[in-house]
Structure formats: C-alpha cells, structure tokens
Amino acid sequence: MKTQIEPPTTEQYITYAVDAIRTEQNALELLIQQLDERFVQACELIRNCKGRVVVTGMGKSGHIGRKIAATFASTGSPAFFMHPGEAGHGDLGMLVPGDVLLAISNSGESDEIKTLLPVVKQLSIPLISISRDKRGMLPKSADVALTLGASEEACPLGLAPTSSTTATLALGDAIAVALVHARDFTSEDFALSHPAGALGRKLLMRVSDLMHQAEKDLQLPLVNTDTTLHNALFVMTSGRLGMAVVVDDNNKVVGIFTDGDLRRCLEKKIDLETPMSQIMTPNPKQVSKNMRASDALSVMNEKAISQLLIVDDEQQLEGVISIHDLLQAGVS
Template sequence: MNLQDKYLGWGKEVFAIEEQSIREVANSLDEHFAEAVTTILDCRGRVIITGMGKSGHIGRKIAASMASTGTPAYFVHPAEAGHGDLGMIVDGDVLIALSNSGESEEILALIPAIKRKHVQLICITGKTSSSMAKHADIHLCAHVSQEACPLGLAPTSSTTAVMVLGDALTVALLRARQFTPEDFALSHPAGSLGKRLLLTVADVMHGGQDMPLVQEDTPLREAIVTMSEKGLGMLLVVNIAGELCGLFTDGDLRRLFQDNRELKEWLMADVMGHTPKTITAGRLATEALKIMQENHVNGLAVIDANNRPVGALNMHDLLQARIV
C-alpha cells in the first residue's frame, strides 16, 4: 500500500468510527431529551452553556447555533464563572454543562451556587454514573464506545457526538418555536442569507427620476437617448393613461440594427415588446431573480396595483445587492 492509499484509509476510518458513535448516541436518546427541550422552551431567562477544554469549544458552537435560531443563549467559561462570571447566570435561566467524563472540577465547583440560584441544570456527559450526571436535573448521555483517535486520548468521536446532540436540541427547539427563514434572517442581517431573505424589490429598484420611462408615441431615436442616460439597458413604455404597455431593451435595439441598415422613423409602439415581465415593489428581491432566470431576461418593470410603473431593476442591481 502506498502512502496516499494509507492516508486515505486512515481518513475513511475516522469517518466510519465517528458515524458509528453518532448512531450510538442517537439510539440512546430517551424521554430525557424531550424533557430537556420542554425545559428550555419553558425557560423564562436564557440558556447558558459551559464546558472546559474541547467541551468548551463545542459549547460555544451550540450556544451560537441556538442564539441564531430563536433560543437566546450564550457561553460562559466555567473557570471564569468561579471568579465572578457566575453573576451572569440568574434565577430563571437554564444551564447546559458539557463534560465527557462528567467530573470537570471547574463545573462541579459551580453546582452548589447554581442550585441556590434555582437554575435548571442540564448535563451532557459520557457517563451516567458521573458526579455531574448525579447532580443534574436532566442528564443526557453522550457515551461513545470508541474515540477516532487511535491512542484513545484526543477527544474526537466524543466531541462529535456532543456536537450532534447539541444540533438535535437546537433543531428541536427551532421546530417547536416554528422558527421561519425570515426570523433567521433577522439574526443575520449582515450575511448573504439575511440580504436574500430581507431585501425587497423596493430596496434595489430605480424609481422616480431614475426610472427609464417613455411614452408609446415617443420616437425611437429620442427613446434611445433616454435609455442611454438612465443606464439600465431598458425602457418602460407607458400609454396615455400612464399604464405599462411595453418594454424595450438594448437587446431589442441590437436586433433592430441587425435587421435594418437604417433606423426608420419608428415610434416606441412599433418596436417595444408587448408582454413585459413585471413585479411589484413589495416582493422579495429573490423573487425578482427567480422571474428573470425563469424567463431568460435581464430586467423587470416594477408596477403598482393599477399597472403603473413605479420602478425598474436589472440583473446588475441584484448583483450589487449580492442577491445573486
């Protein structure tokens, strides 16, 4: 066996061991998991997660996942809690403590104070007979039969199992709260997902004086000047009542040049497309993108309830807004 095959084999072995560990924890889930979800849902305060070492790293991730999906949560380092940060935990909170051995001295030292504060204690450990398990109001077992580390020393399968158990709690809470994509976006306004879910057509369209608007009896030569000035590569064409009746794009103009050596004295009514693709200002920008992609167009007219143009947008606007 060459080195490349050996390394590949080692990698696949880790996946196999950790996959089995996750199955072991999944099969051990019982009514205590449901009780933990109910306790967190009934929590009047916040969820605090704590853990030492690698468990602490996993705890930070679980806290971040919960906080972004409708369950207010944050991480407190157990050593710092013993030197003042315990004041961050108050009556009505729920504390989730992580420790594979269940014998973390830093966490055990906090338990008497936690009990006096009337804080519900959920412990996630790998041993049902551990000290933390015995003191917990609710104990979730994350026991694994084998670490992926061949030395049996580095936390590997055990931390993965706790991570997945934390995800299971997070998702169960999310579903129980009927958390929506829009709720998620409100927690991620600076991210691309937040922009995709929150931005409306009104946020990205060109309206008012920037709208590329012409009448249907406008001469083509004059309309081309307007299209060039507005810089959107399109024109919204309206009738005498101000209603949208057509759309003219730079693609339409190129095709006219291809078919005719000279531009005739056409009016916009002679050359415009009579079935423009439209959208309303209150729709999501992602919906505008979908309409463009499905119809193979680069621009849309934005109309009101009376079919009157209120704006225009093109694919470049969506690119700038990072919708695409």
Template sequence: MEQRQSLINSALRTIRIEHQAIAALAHRIDDSFARACELMLACDGRIVVTGMGKSGHIARKIAATLSSTGSPAMFVHPAEASHGDLGMITDRDVVLALSNSGTTEELINILPLFKRKGVPFITMTGNPDSMLAHSADVNLDASVDEEACPLGQAPTSSTTAALVLGDALAMALLEAKGFTQEDFAISHPGGRLGRRLLLKVADIMHGGAAIPRVEETTPLKDALYEISSKGLGMTTVVDHDGMLVGVFTDGDLRRALDAGRDILTTRMQDVMSRNSKTVKAQALATEAAKLMEDNRVYTLVVTDEESRMSGIIRMHDLLQANVI
C-alpha cells in the same frame, strides 16, 4: 504511495469511528431528551451553556446555534464563573453543562451555586454514572465506545457526538417554537441568507427620475438617447396617460436593425415589446430573481400595489446586492 495510502486509511478510520459514534446517539433520544427540551422551552431567560477544554469549544458552538435559531443562549466559562461571571446567570435561566468525563472539577465547584440559584441543570456527559450526571435535573448520554484518536486521548468522537446532540436540541427547539426562515433572517441581517430573505425589490430598484421613459410615438433615435442617458440598457414605453404599455431593450434594438428599421422615422409603438414582465415593489428580491430566470429576461418593470410603474430592477442589481 505507501505513505499516501496510510494517510487515506487513517482518515477513513477516523470517519468510520465518528460515524458510528453519531449513529449510536439515535438509540438514546428518549424521554430524557424530551425533558431537556421542555426545560429549555419553559425558560424565559437564556440557556447558559458551559464546559471546559474541548467541551468548552463545543459548548460555545452550541450556544451560538441555539441563539441563531430562536433560543437565546450564551456561553459561560466555568473557571471564570467562580470568579464573578456566575453573576450573569439568573434564576430565569437554564444551564447546559458539557463534560465528557462527568467529573470536570471546574463544573463540580460551581454546581452548588447553580443549585442555590434554583436554575434547571442539564448535563451532557460521556459517563451517565458520573457525579455531574447524577446531580443534573436531566442528563443527556453523549458517551462513545472509542475516540477516533489512535492514542485514545484526543477528544474526537466524543466532541463530535456532543456537537451533534447539541444540534439535535437546537433543531428540536426550533421546530417546537415554529421558528421560520424570516425569523432566521432577522437574526442574520448581515449575511447573504438574511439579504435573500429580507431584501425587497423596492430596496434595490431604480426609481423616480432614474426610470428611462418614452412615449409610444417617440422616434427610435430619441429612445436610444433616453436609454443611453439613463444607463439601464432599456427604456419603458408609456401611453399619453403615463401608463406602461411596453419596454424597449437591447434585444428589441437588434431585431429592429436586423429588420432594416430607420431610427429616424420608426416609432416605439412599432418596435417595443408588449406584455412586459413586472414585479411588485414589495416582493422579495429573490422573487424577482426567479421571475427573471424563469422568463430569461434581465430587466423587470416594478409596479406598486395599484399596478402603477414605480421602478426598474435588473439582474445586475440583484448580483450587486448578493441576492444571487
């Protein structure tokens, strides 16, 4: 038990120290931060994020976050930059360099090349009086009072502070650019969020010959055959002009049998559900999911812009498409 408590205390101390490091950042969000954002907003190339060691890992994440939120960015390893990768950086770009010490040799070595290219140079350092900080067009102060590492060696609080400051930049740029959920989805078409924001009802509905369809005068026994053959657990009911007048589901069947209806003589018009819920084919699949949830139904009839029946969508289809 004593060892367990020691482990818990260590974790709590780490969280406390890193929380304090993050809280201290709020007092440094000033004109320098705004100026850094302005340089990035004015960039018509890419935001090149660079850093060595643990700062490099944070730089990679910041570049990824910027790119996914509307600010094209890339990570360039500073050691590789001096061996040819500097050619990836153009005079249309902006450089964001991370260094806790502000004296990272690999960054200092390529600093003159940034200056020669004339690219705006932003630094994020833990030492605002360092060479890199003084050489920058804008320096963002990411200093911390102490690392969470009890040895004071492993980058912990400092990398957390840099990560949060990078997120702050990305979110400020996102809002300034008016980046929307739809824009985010376009950048993430393979993810669940992209599917939720981009997938239309028309993309996953059952249409054409797959739509179960009977007329108002169809006997119940024939409707059961249609339901079984189409395999959607229901059928639409149309009038003699082919217009939707209702649906017949498993629930309607149970109610008909409980009422003692004869499947040979009962007609659809006597047992179908009228005023069935519909959804437009061009609606988002998430809208269909909410409509089903709000009305406690598992199937919706899909209609086109002229309110003509064009398909069927089920809760199961939404589950298979990872919409819900």
C-alpha cells in the same frame, strides 16, 4: 530516546482515517439509541426558557459548547457560552433566574462545573447535563441528564476526546434542529441574526433597496404607446437604463423597449415615426418591490433578461432594477 520508525504509507494513512471516521460513526449510532423522553424534556426546557441558554464546559467540551451556543443563538434560542473556570471567579453573575444552564462534561465529574452547582441550585436554574452516562455528580444533579453512551474514542490511545466530542456536537445540533421545528422558525427569522455577508444579502435585501425610482433618480424612462421611435430614443439616451417603459393613458405598464428592440428595428429599417405600440415588447416581466433581491436575480436568469420592472398594485411603474444592480450589490 524514541526509536525512529518509518512514516506510514499512503494506504496506512487512509486506513487510519477510515477507522477514525467509522469509530465516530459508531458513536453517533450509539447516541441515537440514547434518545428518549429526556431529549424531549431538554427541548421543552429550552423552548420555554424566558431568559438565555447558558452553555458551559471545560477543555474540548468547552470548544464544543461554544459551537452549540452559537447554533442555538442563530436558530431562535438566545444563548451564550460561559467558561466554568471564569464563572467561579465572578462570571457566574452572567447566570440569572429565568436562564437554563446546559453543562457538558463527558465524565460528568468536571471539577470546575461541580464548583458551580450549589449556586445554580440556589438560583433555581434548570440544569441540563450532557455526559457519557449518568454516574457522575453532574448528571446526578441535573434536572435532565442527557447521555451519549459509552462510545470508544477514535484516538488510538483512547485519550483525546474525539468520538465523544463528535457525539456531543451532534446532540447539540439535534436539539437546535428540533427547536427550529417546534418554534416554526423561518428563513426570515434566521435572516434577522445573519444580516452580514452573502447570507444576509440573500435573505434580507429586497428589490426596493436597489431599484431605480423617480424619487432618487432624475426621471424614469416613460413613454406612451403612441410615442414615436424617434422620440423614444431621446428618452432612452437621456437616462442610464438603456430602455424605455411603455405605458397606456392610465399610466399602466403595457410594454418595454430595450436596446435589443432597437437593434432589431435598425436591422429591419423600421421608420423612426413608428409608434411604440407597434415595436415594443408587450407584457414585460413585472415584480413587486417587496420581492427578495435574490429572487429577482433568479427571475432574470430564468427569463434570460437583464432588467425587471417594479410595479404597484395598479400596475403603475414604481422603479426599475437591472442585473448589474444586483451583481454590484453582491446578490447571488
């Protein structure tokens, strides 16, 4: 029967946490010292891979391996996780010539992974290993044996994988980041694998996806420079944009007349027969339909405006987009 002990004090809890974090921090410092030509070789194997990076690992190494595979896949290196236990019962068929196998085992002696090695060799699959040191069967069988260094686990019993898994995750991230640089991987490339949610909307959605345009709406609110305030009001109220776009004789955008302009005209008691050329706001902010929707929102916030005009190369109106359109679409 276990002896009951007093629960830790607040200070003790904080001390335990600080000690654990510092121990893992030391493991990362040790990892940095392990980086050498082997890291470069591993990156080059993955960069030149014609197939997929197949990541495998048992237990906690497997959990870390899943995250590494996911990070590779989202940063331009097609990858997936293969459970080593299931691989020995058929899932090894996931591995085909042209792939690269990244196997994780802190001891380098995972039985489930060792079982796979003869087949991996027969298929001529390049093998990258991640382990504490080079003494196990796995690193000895690898084409590139990456090591973490003999760090101390943060677990006070020295049993639960803590520092070692932190270092493994950091090493996987380091490979992924190095390959982002090596491939000149851009935010546009990143967006193609992240189409959903706020990130996808930020990177993929364009002004053209949300703007009001003549083909979709009944009519864009266009008026000429000599259109009177009286007639412009009919154009404004017939639409739903609360504005009129002023164009010259060549249909080029030269100004805008908004609800705010109308309020100022009423305050000044401007005659209803006054032409737009005298009361419009000249040179309104214009953007291309190819602009990211998130960038359009930034422009509106910066200029303290609620609408943007979308024009073509000839400065002719293609559409209108409002801040409400962007917010309703979830752009932020």
